[in-house]
Amino acid sequence: MPRTTTRFDVAIVGPGPVGAVAALAMAKQGFRVALIGPSIARRDGRTVALMDGSWRLLTELGVTQRLSDEAAPLATMRLVDDTGSLFRRPPTEFKAHEIGLDQFGWNVETVTLSAALLDAVGDEPAIARFDHSLSDLRADADMARLNLADGSVIEAKLVAGADGRRSAVRAAVGIGGKDWQYPQAALTTIISHSRAHRDVSTEFHTRSGPCTTVPLPGRRSSIVWMVTPEEGARLMALDDAALAAAVEERTHSILGALQVDGPRGLVPMGGLSVERFSAPRTALIGEAAHVFPPIGAQGLNLGLRDVAALVDAAREPDPGAPEGLAAYERSRASDVRTRTGAVDALNRSLLSDLLPVDFARGLGLLALDSIAPLRRFVMRQGLTPSGR
Numbered sequence: 448m449p450r451t452t453t454r455f456d457v458a459i460v461g462p463g464p465v466g467a468v469a470a471l472a473m474a475k476q477g478f479r480v481a482l483i484g485p486s487i488a489r490r491d492g493r494t495v496a497l498m499d500g501s502w503r504l505l506t507e508l509g510v511t512q513r514l515s516d517e518a519a520p521l522a523t524m525r526l527v528d529d530t531g532s533l534f535r536r537p538p539t540e541f542k543a544h545e546i547g548l549d550q551f552g553w554n555v556e557t558v559t560l561s562a563a564l565l566d567a568v569g570d571e572p573a574i575a576r577f578d579h580s581l582s583d584l585r586a587d588a589d590m591a592r593l594n595l596a597d598g599s600v601i602e603a604k605l606v607a608g609a610d611g612r613r614s615a616v617r618a619a620v621g622i623g624g625k626d627w628q629y630p631q632a633a634l635t636t637i638i639s640h641s642r643a644h645r646d647v648s649t650e651f652h653t654r655s656g657p658c659t660t661v662p663l664p665g666r667r668s669s670i671v672w673m674v675t676p677e678e679g680a681r682l683m684a685l686d687d688a689a690l691a692a693a694v695e696e697r698t699h700s701i702l703g704a705l706q707v708d709g710p711r712g713l714v715p716m717g718g719l720s721v722e723r724f725s726a727p728r729t730a731l732i733g734e735a736a737h738v739f740p741p742i743g744a745q746g747l748n749l750g751l752r753d754v755a756a757l758v759d760a761a762r763e764p765d766p767g768a769p770e771g772l773a774a775y776e777r778s779r780a781s782d783v784r785t786r787t788g789a790v791d792a793l794n795r796s797l798l799s800d801l802l803p804v805d806f807a808r809g810l811g812l813l814a815l816d817s818i819a820p821l822r823r824f825v826m827r828q829g830l831t832p833s834g835r
């Protein structure tokens with residue numbers, strides 16, 4: 448028997464963090480929203496540092512209020528050149544108060560954030576949840592038609608593809624792109640430590656990529672350690688005591704004696720750059736539109752700026768009208784490409800042991816350290832697209 452077709456203003460494919468925020472934000476604008484796809488949240492020691500602009504957006508959507516005491520502020524970010532380079536600089540520190548803030552943002556376990564987002568989605572009557580995956584998408588000038596794996600059919604004026612790096616939406620509308628791999632994997636875990644972190648996140652830049660400690664509430668921090676895939680497999684096989692000792696050595700015991708205090712995960716590192724961010728009736732958001740390594744806490748923050756730009760471009764009575772999608776395309780082009788390029792360049796400069804590359808990186812950090820307006824500009828760029 449043919450299934451009935453349900454109509455919405457906006458269909459969002461992918462209930463990950465970016466898709467869930469997009470659903471809440473579109474519902475707040477008065478649109479009827481379908482949020483499509485199974486929610487699979489795995490505890491793997493991953494946390495996400497949400498910068499000030501992202502945190503404010505989540506507060507407006509009633510999400511941060513659901514995180515109670517599970518997020519920790521990031522008041523200082525410290526970069527330590529641990530590459531052994533000839534042009535090594537002393538540690539560079541960025542303090543939130545230099546740009547008039549109490550903190551740059553907040554760090555929270557990714558599964559905790561996802562649970563809070565899906566709770567908020569469940570409480571929003573304008574959002575209908577569909578648990579099955581997208582299997583097919585067709586769009587014409589007036590409407591998009593989505594077929595789900597259980598046979599249900601949805602029609603919407605705008606489709607937001609928030610279905611991650613292997614986006615079925617992107618493939619269905621024929622948006623090409625370039626993806627690449629790095630000879631790296633990110634080991635993630637959570638540690639408890641004998642010394643207080645004092646709300647400081649420290650990024651040690653090493654020859655295999657950064658190893659970063661990020662504060663969590665109490666004497667706990669998350670670790671994102673970029674290593675070769677072989678080293679990642681070796682670390683994953685260690686028992687908790689041996690892994691804690693390895694992290695303590697890598698982080699020069701700045702947090703004192705460590706214990707592993709959570710699950711762990713290993714994520715292969717890659718990048719993705721798309722040729723366009725939109726197609727008729729369709730926009731790509733989050734990792735469907737851009738992927739890069741976790742350096743400087745950029746990925747989800749950029750995804751939430753995609754959401755803000757799409758909500759801005761979506762107008763009653765037709766949120767998927769061509770002029771709105773053209774505005775979305777313009778707004779994403781420079782923000783996404785600048786950040787993807789900057790993170791890629793920094794990551795590759797760490798992997799390279801060519802002297803001129805080392806010199807350029809050392810010079811960049813020196814300039815950041817010593818030129819006050821440049822420091823403030825870069826710090827603000829970490830928070831908002833325009834540095835406002």
Ligand SMILES: Cc1cc2nc3c(=O)[nH]c(=O)nc-3n(C[C@H](O)[C@H](O)[C@H](O)COP(=O)(O)OP(=O)(O)OC[C@H]3O[C@@H](n4cnc5c(N)ncnc54)[C@H](O)[C@@H]3O)c2cc1C
Nearest residue numbers: 461463464465484496580581610611733734741746747748
């Ligand atoms: C180690 C690590 C640390 C990070 N730290 C930070 C940080 O501190 N700050 C930061 O801003 N970013 C960080 N990031 C990046 C951040 O985690 C990602 O940008 C973010 O999780 C991407 O969210 P998303 O919703 O776009 O994609 P995903 O989380 O991949 O969600 C995609 C969703 O789509 C669903 N889906 C897939 N296919 C279909 C289909 N056919 N139909 C329906 N649904 C489908 C999936 O089930 C999933 O729910 C980090 C990343 C890593 C790897």
